[in-house]
Every structure is written in C-alpha cells, then in structure tokens.
Amino acid sequence: MLKANDPCWCGSGKKFKRCHRDRTEQLRPGTISPARSVPPEIPRPDYAESGEPHRWAEPRVKSPDVIRRMRTAGRAAAEILELGGAMAAPGVTTDEIDAAVHQAYIDHGGYPSTLNYRGYPKSLCTSVNEVICHGIPDDRALRDGDIVNLDVTIFLDGVHGDTNATFLVGDVDAASRQLVEVTRQCLEHGIEAVKPGRPFNEIGRAIETHAHAHGYEVVRAFVGHGIGEQFHTDLQIPHYFEPRFTTVIEPGMVFTIEPMISIGTGNHRIWDDDWTAVTADGSRTAQFEHTVLVTDTGVEVLTAPAVVPAQGSTAS
Ligand code: MF3
Numbered sequence: 001m002l003k004a005n006d007p008c009w010c011g012s013g014k015k016f017k018r019c020h021r022d023r024t025e026q027l028r029p030g031t032i033s034p035a036r037s038v039p040p041e042i043p044r045p046d047y048a049e050s051g052e053p054h055r056w057a058e059p060r061v062k063s064p065d066v067i068r069r070m071r072t073a074g075r076a077a078a079e080i081l082e083l084g085g086a087m088a089a090p091g092v093t094t095d096e097i098d099a100a101v102h103q104a105y106i107d108h109g110g111y112p113s114t115l116n117y118r119g120y121p122k123s124l125c126t127s128v129n130e131v132i133c134h135g136i137p138d139d140r141a142l143r144d145g146d147i148v149n150l151d152v153t154i155f156l157d158g159v160h161g162d163t164n165a166t167f168l169v170g171d172v173d174a175a176s177r178q179l180v181e182v183t184r185q186c187l188e189h190g191i192e193a194v195k196p197g198r199p200f201n202e203i204g205r206a207i208e209t210h211a212h213a214h215g216y217e218v219v220r221a222f223v224g225h226g227i228g229e230q231f232h233t234d235l236q237i238p239h240y241f242e243p244r245f246t247t248v249i250e251p252g253m254v255f256t257i258e259p260m261i262s263i264g265t266g267n268h269r270i271w272d273d274d275w276t277a278v279t280a281d282g283s284r285t286a287q288f289e290h291t292v293l294v295t296d297t298g299v300e301v302l303t304a305p306a307v308v309p310a311q312g313s314t315a316s
C-alpha cells in the first residue's frame with residue numbers, strides 16, 4: 001500500500017496524499033447476486049455441475065475439426081466482449097454487465113465457461129482499477145474515471161474461446177489511459193512474437209521489454225494458457241522472459257496471451273473471496289487477452305473482433 005508521502009502511482013511526481021489518495025478510493029467487495037441459470041438444452045463443460053474440471057492430455061496441436069470449432073467459439077467470444085464493453089459506463093453495475101453477457105452466451109448457443117469453473121460464481125470476470133484479474137461481478141456501480149477489464153469465455157460446440165479487454169469508464173486520467181494503451185500494445189507485441197519454430201519465451205520477452213520501456217511491471221502470478229476442449233491445459237505462457245521456456249512453437253497450437261501490466265508493483269494479494277486478485281500496493285493494472293492459433297507463417301487471432309466494412313464498401 002502506498003504511504004501518504006510516497007510518489008503517486010500515476011507518475012505525476014506529486015505526493016500520493018496530494019494526488020490520487022482521496023480521488024481513487026480502494027475497491028471493496030460488493031454483494032454478489034444469486035447464481036444465473038443456463039437452459040438445459042445448452043451443452044455444458046464437464047465441470048458445470050461438480051465445479052472440478054476433469055484434466056486429460058489434450059493434444060497441443062489441434063485437429064482441423066477442433067480448429068474449425070475454435071474459430072466459431074473465438075468469434076462468438078469477441079462479439080460478446082464487444083457487447084459487454086459497450087455497457088461500461090458510469091452508474092452501470094458489474095452485475096448488470098454479467099446479466100447481459102450471460103444472456104449473450106445463451107443467445108449464441110453457448111455456456112459461460114467461468115460459471116462454476118472451480119466454483120467461480122459468475123459468467124465473466126470484471127476487474128476494476130487495482131484488480132488484476134478474476135474480479136467477481138457485484139452490485140458496485142462503475143464510476144467516472146474507473147478502468148474495467150471484462151474477461152469473456154464461451155464454451156461452444158465443445159471448445160472454449162477466451163478473450164478480454166480493458167475499457168475506460170467516462171473521463172479517465174491520462175496515466176490510466178496510458179497504462180491501458182501500453183497494455184494493449186503489450187498484447188500486440190506478444191502476438192507478433194508468435195512464429196512457428198521459435199521458442200515460447202520470445203512471447204514473454206516481447207511483452208516485458210515493452211512494459212519496462214514504459215516503467216511498468218508485468219504481473220507474474222497469472223499466465224497465458226493452452227486452450228481447446230479444456231478451458232486451461234497444462235501449457236503455460238508467462239508474460240515475462242523465462243529463459244528456460246524453450247519449448248518450440250508449432251503450427252496448429254492454440255493458446256491465450258493475456259498480459260496483466262501494473263503501473264506500480266506486479267505483486268498481488270487475493271481477497272477473502274479466494275478469487276479477486278489485486279495489486280499489493282493498490283496501483284492500477286490493465287489486461288488484454290486473445291486466443292491465438294499458430295499458422296505455418298505466424299498467427300491467426302481467433303478472438304479478433306469482426307472487421308467493420310468501410311463506408312461505401314460493397315461487401316455484404
Ligand atoms: N478467463 C480467464 C482466463 O483468461 C479465466 C477465468 S477463470 C475464473 O484464463 F474462474 F476466474 F473465471
């Protein structure tokens with residue numbers, strides 16, 4: 001936690017007490033609404049009832065059939081994230097976003113992958129300000145100046161599509177806007193590092209280099225992951241340089257890249273809800289995530305938002 005006379009996390013050079021201390025109240029746990037249900041005709045992942053995923057040795061290189069289904073799941077996840085992001089405004093509660101996103105999965109014929117995953121109670125993660133990840137939607141209304149990450153995962157046609165983005169709520173201070181923009185760039189640099197034949201550690205190296213160039217820290221406790229018929233496989237992708245991670249990237253692999261970047265410390269604490277991860281010093285953090293497929297030449301982003309045709313375009 002920052003002390004009154006420490007330099008403010010926003011980089012203004014002012015003391016914390018003269019800058020953001022009284023403007024950014026630290027977040028507190030809110031009230032979580034009762035569980036939302038999914039219609040019985042929607043196919044569920046194996047953990048939907050028990051909360052415990054059954055782990056098995058899923059191939060890292062996916063079959064053409066799995067890849068085809070993951071394209072569809074990825075596109076659906078991207079659309080649902082866009083819908084959730086459009087709701088991020090002052091006065092809207094994260095539970096209201098959960099309700100809308102929950103219905104959107106169902107409208108796509110999918111199941112909210114996070115719902116009862118290891119007991120997680122909601123249909124997406126909503127991580128506000130100093131929350132790094134796994135924030136639980138509750139009755140707190142978003143406030144002017146907040147930043148909020150929405151992490152959407154759909155289970156559709158037997159596979160998962162996982163994507164997240166950080167959204168600005170109303171009028172956000174310049175330091176936080178810069179954090180969000182640089183974090184978006186960190187994901188782009190990570191994706192550009194994906195090439196068949198390269199070691200996996202090039203991804204984290206690219207992300208870390210960019211974050212450090214802006215004076216930010218990379219959160220090390222949470223990593224990208226293999227994904228497919230299982231939400232999380234044994235493959236882990238750190239967002240920092242890990243020299244020993246020399247496993248070679250191969251065409252047909254599918255995994256997420258999801259850097260969490262902090263203005264202050266990259267160390268975290270977990271709330272008593274056993275989910276919400278916050279920065280140890282209360283500084284703000286941002287995150288962006290895509291699910292990517294390795295191709296023969298580079299990468300295909302499976303959760304890329306649909307391209308909006310230019311005005312006057314004849315494409316239909
Ligand atoms: N979607 C998150 C990820 O990117 C995982 C959330 S798991 C939950 O891997 F249980 F917290 F929802």
Ligand code: CO
Pocket residue numbers: 162224225256258289
């Ligand atoms: Co993920």
Ligand code: CO
Pocket residue numbers: 151152153162163164289
């Ligand atoms: Co995610």
